[in-house]
Amino acid sequence: MKRNVLLFGLIIGVILCANMVIMVNMMYSDTDFKGNDVVGYAAMIILFSLIFFGVKNHRDKQLGGHISFGNAFKMGSLIALVGSTLYVVVWLFYYYLFVPDFIDVYTDHVLTTCSPEDLQAKTVQMANFKEMYKNPLFVILITYSEVLPIGLVVALVSALLLKRKPKGSLA
Known part of the structure; x- marks a missing residue:
């Protein structure tokens, strides 16, 4: 199980990280990026x-074609956690070492793309977000919240689809 968790989790994490770096670079290089x-x-x-x-x-x-819902969900959740953790770690390094002005760029991007009637509320919202982003724990939590819930939902659906009891089992 550990091998599959690490292998699939790392594959997911590497692709997530590559996508994140590409998207952030696109936002930096293209002022009209939407x-x-x-x-x-x-x-x-x-x-x-x-x-x-x-x-x-x-x-x-490894299990002869049988897995309980609980074990399937546990394994799927661990794969999601490995991929999400790699994403969070790479974002922390990328943010603090390469794009420390990301929040400023992101704020400018959000404020230039919002409607005039939403500008005042968005300005306050982004100022609050920028203040919270000064706390590394908040950065970690917000970064996990971008990806981990999706992984957990997919793990849940996968467990529902893949659970299979041995023939003749009542449990």
Whole structure:
């Protein structure tokens, strides 16, 4: 199980990190950059679908084709946690070492793309966010919240789809 958790978690994490670096660089290099949250989250769902294949691989090759919902969810959650943790660690290094002005750039981007009637509220919201982002613990929590919930939902769905009791088992 450990091998599959690490392998699939690291694959997910590396691709998540590459995507993050590309998107941040696009935002820095293109002042008209308009990210698409729907596309971004859809890509994460597709990427986290590797959890399904990690759990299925473990079920079929190590467990003789049988796995409980609990064990499948546990394994899927661990894969999501490994991938998300790699994402968080890379973001911390990338943010503090290479793009320490990211919040300023991001704030400018948000404020230039919001509607005039939302500008005042968005300005206050971004000022609060910028203040909270000075705390590394907040940076870690907000970064995990970007990806881990998606991974956990995919782990849940994967566990529901992959659970399989041995024939003749009542449990």
